[in-house]
Amino acid sequence: MQKTLARFEEYRETVKKRASKLQKKHPRCLADGNELLRFYGTTLACSLGLNGSSSLCISDKCCVCRIIRNGFSSKKELKGGVGVFTTSTSGRAFEEPSATSMVRKALIVCRVIAGRVHRPLENIQEIAGQTGFDSLAGRVGLYSNIEELYLLNPRALLPCFVVICKP
Secondary structure: OHHHHHHHHHHHHHHHHHHHOOOOOOHHHHHHOOEEEEEEEEEEOOOOOHHHOOOOOOOOOOHHHHHHHHOOOOOOOEEOOOEEEEEOOOHHHHOOOOOOOOOEEEEEEEEEEOOOEEOOOOOHHHHHOOOOOOEEEOOEOHHHOEOEEEEOOHHHEEEEEEEEOOO
């Protein structure tokens, strides 16, 4: 977990440094890298949380334990080949159906360095190749609230809390 935290803070500094070199200054990027709290929906394949169990497993099939141990991965958590998908609401994190209804679901509440956000999300493959943005807004809600956010670098996410959902 210390390595994940160090990578997260290092990424924040990179975002702040890049923001300081831009002609148009982004105050939130300069201050804290535009840090947000976001939800990430995933699955649980072990007994974590059952009968008070707090031991992490070592199975690659258990997304929660893998993320807590190693942080987010650029290969495993990328959605649509673009970025790690996060949401502003817990309910939205599970709108997509899972492979089986018997799988235990969990929400990971993450600190996220959003950096410079490209919005709205159009032509996702084209934008993903452009430089200068750290994340992409998917669905933007009322009052410019970013409901869906794709983080382009997995180091931009720091898992903080796990909420295990009842099946």
